[in-house]
Each structure stands twice: as structure tokens, then as C-alpha cells.
Amino acid sequence: MSSLQTPPQPPAINYVAGFLLVGIAWGLTTPFIRRAAREHNTPAHPLLSRDDVKASWFKSKVFGAFFAVLDLLRNPRYAIPLLINLTGSVWFFLLIGQAELSLTVPIVNTLAFLFTVLGDWWVDKKVISRNTWIGMILSIGGIALCVQSKS
Secondary structure, eight states, X not given: OOOOOOOOXXXXXXXXXXHHXXXXXXXXXXXXXXXXXXXXXXXXXXXXXXXXXXXXXHHHHHHHHHHHHHHHHHOHHHHHHHHHHHHHHHHHHHHHTTSOHHHHHHHXXXXXXXXXHHHHHHHSOOOOOHHHHHHHHHHHHHHHHHHHHHO
């Protein structure tokens, strides 16, 4: 007779590392993506100056958006953080298949918020206000309560 055995659970450190990796990938890259997009100057494209494109509002908007996105993706200051951010989404997808969903989503989103604040401080030299520090501490406390309630 064969008995159904549950597969062994990975150690908790694997989940913690996964949560941190996704939080860093989502949060820390956001300020870099924002700065690269803000400082990006889209070069003029010959197609946009054609008379048939200028005459059509739809064509000018579609081609303009297409070339703007294409130029951003060619910019390594934008593309590399975007790639890391999207990799975090893949890690998140793999993580929710293993960890409990009701813990994974709030933990990862809170960590993304925390790392976004730290990234803004690092990239844009933004001062972290007292209220933001309080919010960060309360967020961590809320996650701790969620984890404690599940154990």
C-alpha cells in the first residue's frame, strides 16, 4: 500500500529570502525607473514628421507612443531596472505557488513600499519624514501581526 506523503516544506529562510528578493526587485528599482523616464528626451523620428502622420491625430499618437516606448527600452538606465522589476514579478508568481497567499501578498507589497522609500532616499536624496518612518514601522508591525496570527 502506498500512503500519500506531503512533500517536505522548504525552510522558512527560503520564504524570507524570496519575500526580500521580490520586495527589493519591485521597490528598489522603482526610483531608478522613474528617474530614467523623467530624464529621458525622446529624439525626433522622421516618420513623425511625415504629412500623413501629422494630419491624423490617431497616427501621430500611436506612432509617438510607440517610438517613446522603444526609445525608453533602448535606454539601459531604464531597461535594466525594468528587467529586474519584471524578474521580481516572475519570482512573486513562483513564490505564491509555494507560500501562503494571505501572507505573501501583504508581506511582499509592504517590503516593496519600504524599499521604494529607501530607494527614493538613495536615488533622489529625498528626506524620509518622521511620518513616513512611523508609517514604515506600523507597516512592519502589521505584517508581524499577520504572520503571528497565522502561526
